[in-house]
Amino acid sequence: MRNRSMAGLLMVVLLATATTAPPVAAEWEDDSWLSNIIGPERLAHGDEFGCHGYEGVVTAEEIWVIEACKGYITEFTNASRWDPHPISFGVPGQHLDEVTATALVEAGFEIVGDLLTEAPEGLTTMTRNGGSLERGVADRELLESVEEDTLVSIYWEARKDDLKLREDEGVMSWLEQQDVWFTTWGEWHHHRMSGNEVVVTVEGSTITATLPNQSSWAVPGTVRLQFDTGVVRVTDSSGSDLMVIEVDQRNLIVGWSETADGLLLTIEPGMTASIELDGDPNSVLSTPQVTFNGLHHAVTVVGHHTTNLFQWSSDFQKSALVFTWLIERPADIEMNWALPVIAAAVLIAVPVSINYLVKRDQRELSE
Numbered sequence: 001m002r003n004r005s006m007a008g009l010l011m012v013v014l015l016a017t018a019t020t021a022p023p024v025a026a027e028w029e030d031d032s033w034l035s036n037i038i039g040p041e042r043l044a045h046g047d048e049f050g051c052h053g054y055e056g057v058v059t060a061e062e063i064w065v066i067e068a069c070k071g072y073i074t075e076f077t078n079a080s081r082w083d084p085h086p087i088s089f090g091v092p093g094q095h096l097d098e099v100t101a102t103a104l105v106e107a108g109f110e111i112v113g114d115l116l117t118e119a120p121e122g123l124t125t126m127t128r129n130g131g132s133l134e135r136g137v138a139d140r141e142l143l144e145s146v147e148e149d150t151l152v153s154i155y156w157e158a159r160k161d162d163l164k165l166r167e168d169e170g171v172m173s174w175l176e177q178q179d180v181w182f183t184t185w186g187e188w189h190h191h192r193m194s195g196n197e198v199v200v201t202v203e204g205s206t207i208t209a210t211l212p213n214q215s216s217w218a219v220p221g222t223v224r225l226q227f228d229t230g231v232v233r234v235t236d237s238s239g240s241d242l243m244v245i246e247v248d249q250r251n252l253i254v255g256w257s258e259t260a261d262g263l264l265l266t267i268e269p270g271m272t273a274s275i276e277l278d279g280d281p282n283s284v285l286s287t288p289q290v291t292f293n294g295l296h297h298a299v300t301v302v303g304h305h306t307t308n309l310f311q312w313s314s315d316f317q318k319s320a321l322v323f324t325w326l327i328e329r330p331a332d333i334e335m336n337w338a339l340p341v342i343a344a345a346v347l348i349a350v351p352v353s354i355n356y357l358v359k360r361d362q363r364e365l366s367e
Contacts, residue, residue, distance in 0.1 A: 028054065029332040033309040034076035042313060045322065046251050048080045048184035049073050050088030050111070052305055052326035059091065060100045066107045072329050080186055083217040087111055088126075088185045090304060090326035096120050110216065111185050114153055114302060126185050126302075130154035133301055138168035143175065149290040151188045152180075152299045156323075158312040167315055175321060181291055181298040182250050182322040187219055188298050191252060194221025194269060195288035202284050205229070207275040209286075214269045220254050221269075222289040226262040227281035234265070237272045245293055251322070252292050264294055300324050 033039060034049070043049075051069040053059045059066065070086055073079060079086040088111040089104055096112060101120035104112065112119075113126035130152040131139040146152050158165055183191070198221055199210045211221055234242045234256045243255035245266065256265045256273070262285075267273050291298055301323045306312045307330035313323070 027332045029330045030072075030076070031308055031327070031330060032076075034073070034327070038309045038313060039077045041317075042309070042323065042325070043078060043081055046081065046182070046184070046187070047323045047325060048088065048186050049077055050079065050086050050090065050185065050324060050326050051109070052090040052328040054329045055305075055307055055331045060097055063100065063103045066100075066103050066109070069327070069329060070107055070109075073327055080184065080217065082187065082190070082219045087189075087217065088113070088324060088326070090114065090302075091116065096123075111189055113185065114155070124189055126151070126153050128153050128155050128302070130299070132156070133167050133172065135166040135168045138171040140171050140174060143171070146297050148296055150297050151183070151185075152297060153185070153324075154299065154301045155304060156301050156312075157304045158306075158308075158315075164311075172319065172321065175299065176319060178299075179248075179295055180250065181252070181293065181295045182300070182320060183252060183292070183298045184300050184322055184324040185302070186217055186324070187252060188300070190214070190217045190219035191221055191292060192288075192290050194219055195223055195290070197221060198223045198265075198267065198286070198288065200225065200284065200286040202281065205277045205280050207277065207281075207284055208272060209265055209267060209275070210272040211267045211269050218269045220252060220266050222264060222266040222292055224259070224262065224264055224287045224289055225275065226259075226285040226287070227277065227283065228261075229281045230278040231258060231263060232276040232278050234263070234276075235274050236267075242273055247293075249293055250295065250320070257293065259294070264289065266292065302326060 051073060053065045053069050057065050066089070073086050074084060078084040085108055087109055089109045091112050092115070094115050094117045096116055098120070101123060105122040109123070111124050111126055114128040116125045119125040131137065131142050132155040134156070143152065156167070194211055194214060197211055197214070200223065201208045207225060207227070209223065236242050243253070245253060245255040245257040247257065254266055254268050256263050263275070265273060299321070301321050303312045303323050303325040305328045306325045307328050309325065312325065316323070
């Protein structure tokens, strides 16, 4: 009886060890979707790729992650249609220490978010002010009470541990129908900066607007020009007619649109636009615009901890929403090579033990 108990105990130990031995995390995987199919499609749609570090690593404790994450993104994709280099970095918590902030600035990052209570020197903070897009968590009332000329930043994460999260389709559908500017952290930030850099001059019946080249992302900027005469023609640096922006245009493009007292003009860095009027204006007032195309406010959905772009974006392939993806390089889960050995031992031990017990019982019965 004692031998039978020992054999049973051995099998239990072997089976328990095989099922509880943890996988080993070593090195890092690459998300091939960044460069294949999904990544290029998201870039063409207007999305941005920023950084969220390395899976399972606390950035503040491992500063090397900042440059490594930047290199990981630039190896596989451009950060935006405006520039190849990422400038947005997702950080956890409400505080960012000085050492980490300095490392981010030195690596070329300009934007951090999205729970920080104050902006570190040299960085712009984006705030999670739009709640979440997750089903059962999304807050439409919050999204309906947005102030003018603000950027609404909505949280999205496709997976938490092994649980797949679902988006709130009702809130998403409602958002897609709103007259808002669909943008990203970096695009919104640099559009505002570019608008402040537009230089406007007047000579006779011609208004000239120039946006100098920018040191970072080459994002267009918008100004409102107010005058008391009619518009004859608007041309770009080459003398070609500048595109007219339709009232329902919700993605940033270069062009102009007429208003009751003048026009809205959006030009890109390095460009000069000329507005020919039907007479000399009494005055011309130029006002930089925070939001594109006269829209009330801007919206971006921020994909946090994006380790697999396909999984994070698969539910939004036909959506008008524009995303800021905070890319996190996934950990490479290696197989614990003890597992096959243990499994083989179990496969051998179980029938051998059973055979031994059966034969022993037969002997005992024969005696």
